[in-house]
Amino acid sequence: MREQIILETTLAYQPDLFLVDTRPVGVGGELLPTLRALDKGQRKAVSVMLFRDVLNDPELLRAQWQGVQAMGVLEEMYDEIWVFGCQALFDPVKEYELSDIISKKIRFCGYLGVDRPFPSSEETRHNLGLAGEVFVLVTVGNGRDGFPVLDTYLRALEILPKNQEIFSLLVGGPDLPEGEQQVVRQRCEEMARVQPERPVRFIDFSRQLLEYMAAADLVVSMGGYNTLVEILTLEKRALVVPRVRLNSEQLIRASLFERLGLMRMFHPDHLSPEILAEALLGALHAPAPSRQHLQAVGLDLNGLHQVKTHVLRLLGERGLVPTTSR
Amino acid sequence: MPAKLLFYAHNGWGLGHLSRMVKIATLLQAEIHDLSILFLTQSSLVHVLRLPPGTDVVKLPEVLQKGQFAAPKRLPLPFEAVTQLRQRIMRATALAYQPHLLLVDHAPLGVRQELLPTLRALKEAPSKPVIVCGLLDLTGPSYVREHWQAVNAVPILEELYDEIWVYGCQALYDPIKEYELPDTVARKVRFCGYLGVKPPTLPPEAIRQELGVGRGKLVLVTVGGLGWDGFPVLDTYLEALECLPKDLELHSILFTGPELPLEQREILDRRRRQIASRFPWTRSVQLLEFSPRLLDFMAASDLIVARGGYNTVTEILSLGRRALIVPRVAPNLEQLTRASLFEERGLIRMLHPDHLSPRSLAEALLAALRAAPPSRQHLQAAGLDLNGLHQVKTHVVRLLRYQAKIPSSRYEG
Numbered sequence: 001m002r003e004q005i006i007l008e009t010t011l012a013y014q015p016d017l018f019l020v021d022t023r024p025v026g027v028g029g030e031l032l033p034t035l036r037a038l039d040k041g042q043r044k045a046v047s048v049m050l051f052r053d054v055l056n057d058p059e060l061l062r063a064q065w066q067g068v069q070a071m072g073v074l075e076e077m078y079d080e081i082w083v084f085g086c087q088a089l090f091d092p093v094k095e096y097e098l099s100d101i102i103s104k105k106i107r108f109c110g111y112l113g114v115d116r117p118f119p120s121s122e123e124t125r126h127n128l129g130l131a132g133e134v135f136v137l138v139t140v141g142n143g144r145d146g147f148p149v150l151d152t153y154l155r156a157l158e159i160l161p162k163n164q165e166i167f168s169l170l171v172g173g174p175d176l177p178e179g180e181q182q183v184v185r186q187r188c189e190e191m192a193r194v195q196p197e198r199p200v201r202f203i204d205f206s207r208q209l210l211e212y213m214a215a216a217d218l219v220v221s222m223g224g225y226n227t228l229v230e231i232l233t234l235e236k237r238a239l240v241v242p243r244v245r246l247n248s249e250q251l252i253r254a255s256l257f258e259r260l261g262l263m264r265m266f267h268p269d270h271l272s273p274e275i276l277a278e279a280l281l282g283a284l285h286a287p288a289p290s291r292q293h294l295q296a297v298g299l300d301l302n303g304l305h306q307v308k309t310h311v312l313r314l315l316g317e318r319g320l321v322p323t324t325s326r
Numbered sequence: 327m328p329a330k331l332l333f334y335a336h337n338g339w340g341l342g343h344l345s346r347m348v349k350i351a352t353l354l355q356a357e358i359h360d361l362s363i364l365f366l367t368q369s370s371l372v373h374v375l376r377l378p379p380g381t382d383v384v385k386l387p388e389v390l391q392k393g394q395f396a397a398p399k400r401l402p403l404p405f406e407a408v409t410q411l412r413q414r415i416m417r418a419t420a421l422a423y424q425p426h427l428l429l430v431d432h433a434p435l436g437v438r439q440e441l442l443p444t445l446r447a448l449k450e451a452p453s454k455p456v457i458v459c460g461l462l463d464l465t466g467p468s469y470v471r472e473h474w475q476a477v478n479a480v481p482i483l484e485e486l487y488d489e490i491w492v493y494g495c496q497a498l499y500d501p502i503k504e505y506e507l508p509d510t511v512a513r514k515v516r517f518c519g520y521l522g523v524k525p526p527t528l529p530p531e532a533i534r535q536e537l538g539v540g541r542g543k544l545v546l547v548t549v550g551g552l553g554w555d556g557f558p559v560l561d562t563y564l565e566a567l568e569c570l571p572k573d574l575e576l577h578s579i580l581f582t583g584p585e586l587p588l589e590q591r592e593i594l595d596r597r598r599r600q601i602a603s604r605f606p607w608t609r610s611v612q613l614l615e616f617s618p619r620l621l622d623f624m625a626a627s628d629l630i631v632a633r634g635g636y637n638t639v640t641e642i643l644s645l646g647r648r649a650l651i652v653p654r655v656a657p658n659l660e661q662l663t664r665a666s667l668f669e670e671r672g673l674i675r676m677l678h679p680d681h682l683s684p685r686s687l688a689e690a691l692l693a694a695l696r697a698a699p700p701s702r703q704h705l706q707a708a709g710l711d712l713n714g715l716h717q718v719k720t721h722v723v724r725l726l727r728y729q730a731k732i733p734s735s736r737y738e739g
Binding site for chain 1: 384410417421422
């Protein structure tokens, strides 16, 4: 049914540009009829594959792709491949052993940095009722498997030296299971009673996560693409506990950034409250990554602008000349 | 293989059509085993309404329709291109899904006749679906007559529809007579009764306690659905509060809906604070956008002030609450007709929007609060059947049995 809906929608819509995120053949090959139809249509659409910086462990990815013949599809059905990362940092051509035909289609766009103004840190800190204390934001993405990080963080707080004043904001995420959410909420309330100098606030979800991040002194998070890119755009100190189950995308990304000295990473299997507490203190005394530092290691955060440029180029080649606002 | 239902719900003006269909889906999923329900709708709010398990949505590109005016809501494409797109998505979905029953809400041809290709394709489909049109109790008679004539709906109902379910009572309002339906169509009509709701499990006292309402009166004001035209009622209500006797302890919850413009919300908020400072002990006002617990709050209220939409009025009556209805009188007379009908039978009180003023509303509030709430006996005597959801389930089971897609019902009754 999905295959039919996608195909019929595409045929009726007659797109000029077809962007496919992450999976070359979609779920279970559902995109194949559509890709073929677009390839043969009277007004051939440009099909573009979109990849994150790191997709998965190279060996696993190759096996996964072999199953669905993704390499062949990338060679035949896609006109371009846009990678939202930097070749100098992680080169999919080398890591995934992509053929010449495929690698010729690749355009590296840089990371999709955050591109909007924020209220000042002072304003956000004021709204949170903060004076001069250190502000730590703990975010675990959608929260589905975020409980261990939240739990370890709370335990780490308990063993920090008493003179360290910290305000912590824990964001659970929309998919944090109800039971775990309650445990964390209770622990936070308890801590606020026992250690009033170290208040912890818990919220299950916030639209203002970026505002909070912009005002934070340190971010504790998992290793998803968006979160890490936001941390880097905002030039924040970060302690990252990547997800290692299912695939090693987050582990590879976090190790990469750690090697460049942009953040610190902890393998979840080796994470303990003691280690996290020590890292917290260490990180708070270290300088935050600067713009110069990002540039020096070759980290380009201008991906959104690059994407716009590519879209304009392709539309221009098709005789469509959109006017832009800048 | 489960029995497959396909629901078409177009929400033009508010959320009413869609939330009614979700209500039906929720009951069917609770009471019939192994049932798949797929919605065709343009609304991106469908997930806010909490879909039951076994249910999913194919979302259509959005169009706006106001009377004769129609345009795409989001895509900057010609209207024809977007309706083409919608038509083809619907038809492809229907053919791939192969439903056993298609339930079309309200508009037998869909927006601008977009359903025709799907209806025709399903007539030939291997799953041989039963095609049903669900109609409200009433929809302003002249509107239906004119509109249906313009789109040639009667021949389509004759040719392509197997049944027509009316979510109302023939004794109260007879669409066959009012819409002048020919015999060929009238034969297909089944009256289901109003789609009443079950009272919440929490006792009203507990809800009142939670809201901090002790001995005083609790009045809930809701302007229905999205609330983009609710301001006059909400604003007049707050002004009316100031005209009421000083010693009357009265607590209010106002639901604005998510689309109330921000400036209007600020005006209401200012008035709310003014009232709170003038009557610190006797008059509290809460201003809420939306709550999934609206029914809980309704059940605990002494009086509900609302517009005259089908869902709201039906909910109020099935909870046995007093209602003061200020019906919409545009784009058609549906709400006015419904409110007048129920007022004549002493089930609700009505205030025509042309006569809406702080003073008239204050008087109507006092009178409504003094009157007894409608009792079960009263509803029965007026010929009001609120068992529509159960009837709809019975019809679904009957049709699927007839199709030999015999689902086991979780209870028979």
